[in-house]
Amino acid sequence: MITGKYPSLRLRRTRKYNWSRRLVQENNLSCNDLIYPIFLIDGKNKKQPIKSMPGVHRYSIDRLGIIINNVIKHKIPMVALFPSTPNSKKDKFGLEALNENNLVCRAIRFIKKRFKNNIGIMSDVALDPYTTHGHDGLLKKNYVANDETIDILIKQSLLQAQMGCDVIAPSDMMDGRIGKIRKSLDKNKFHDVQILSYAVKYASNFYGPFRDAVGSKKSLKSDKKNYQMDFSNKNESLREVALDIKEGADMVMVKPGLPYLDIIQRIKENFKIPVLAYQVSGEYSLIKNGINNKLINEDAIIESLMSFKRAGASAIVSYFALEISKKIKS
Numbered sequence: 177m178i179t180g181k182y183p184s185l186r187l188r189r190t191r192k193y194n195w196s197r198r199l200v201q202e203n204n205l206s207c208n209d210l211i212y213p214i215f216l217i218d219g220k221n222k223k224q225p226i227k228s229m230p231g232v233h234r235y236s237i238d239r240l241g242i243i244i245n246n247v248i249k250h251k252i253p254m255v256a257l258f259p260s261t262p263n264s265k266k267d268k269f270g271l272e273a274l275n276e277n278n279l280v281c282r283a284i285r286f287i288k289k290r291f292k293n294n295i296g297i298m299s300d301v302a303l304d305p306y307t308t309h310g311h312d313g314l315l316k317k318n319y320v321a322n323d324e325t326i327d328i329l330i331k332q333s334l335l336q337a338q339m340g341c342d343v344i345a346p347s348d349m350m351d352g353r354i355g356k357i358r359k360s361l362d363k364n365k366f367h368d369v370q371i372l373s374y375a376v377k378y379a380s381n382f383y384g385p386f387r388d389a390v391g392s393k394k395s396l397k398s399d400k401k402n403y404q405m406d407f408s409n410k411n412e413s414l415r416e417v418a419l420d421i422k423e424g425a426d427m428v429m430v431k432p433g434l435p436y437l438d439i440i441q442r443i444k445e446n447f448k449i450p451v452l453a454y455q456v457s458g459e460y461s462l463i464k465n466g467i468n469n470k471l472i473n474e475d476a477i478i479e480s481l482m483s484f485k486r487a488g489a490s491a492i493v494s495y496f497a498l499e500i501s502k503k504i505k506s
């Protein structure tokens with residue numbers, strides 16, 4: 177029976193006004209939570225649109241000054257660099273990874289020289305931008321070889337550290353990477369270079385636009401299921417993270433983002449290490465296309481980013497980082 181007291185508790189009371197909603201807000205999205213990915217290309221004064229990622233461009237290194245200035249102005253703490261390597265510089269061994277004048281190395285030097293330690297730089301350690309077959313490691317009888325690839329990855333890490341990279345991000349999802357790379361960094365006096373492990377990276381269908389952006393889409397003939405994780409699995413992600421923490425990772429990444437919020441939350445509950453989320457290219461393009469076609473509202477971007485915070489992520493790599501930082505301002 178309905179009495180005068182119905183309902184006895186009204187949760188809507190704190191939702192009634194904007195000031196009140198702000199007061200009880202449980203999570204917050206700040207510019208400090210964002211990492212901005214930048215695609216690099218050869219050439220001069222180039223800003224090249226990427227068809228599969230509306231609003232995202234590839235930039236030549238001479239244009240990085242303007243972008244990084246903007247990134248710093250909007251309080252984003254770190255950028256992630258991704259090279260679009262010309263096919264002529266790819267081979268089956270990914271040797272361009274060790275060229276100190278490759279795109280990533282030149283970009284790191286340029287940014288560090290200009291901006292010193294006012295911005296963090298992270299770069300991937302994996303061979304996929306440099307191999308003709310598009311895989312992250314060396315092929316042996318058509319199988320991506322685990323142990324044979326470690327030497328070149330160690331060299332790639334040391335080279336990037338030498339160029340001034342702050343955060344080395346091994347991203348090939350193979351075994352035994354973090355310990356070996358940490359050891360070599362320490363031995364070469366790079367104790368302060370951080371390691372962000374892509375500890376939990378799924379063999380995902382959401383990477384398509386990225387592979388287009390870096391030019392590995394056409395070359396990649398098969399999938400990456402024999403090294404990246406099966407998207408049906410959850411417990412395995414805890415084993416991956418436990419191993420990488422033991423080997424010396426400073427931070428771990430979960431990738432992709434939105435379809436894997438359960439994974440972020442579970443890792444955060446189990447390990448008190450910074451967990452980063454990667455809102456990948458496919459997620460970006462879906463949301464962006466939805467907005468461009470007026471199917472969803474622009475605020476869907478903040479909603480998607482806030483969900484990572486709710487799940488427990490410390491930071492989010494997102495192609496929306498710069499445009500959203502202009503909006504949230506703090």
Ligand code: PBG
Pocket residue numbers: 300302304312347348382383384385386387400455456457458
């Ligand atoms: C591989 C790498 C991938 C992405 C970044 N580095 C995935 C892949 O090709 O397997 C994808 C990022 C995105 O989709 O935004 N080292």
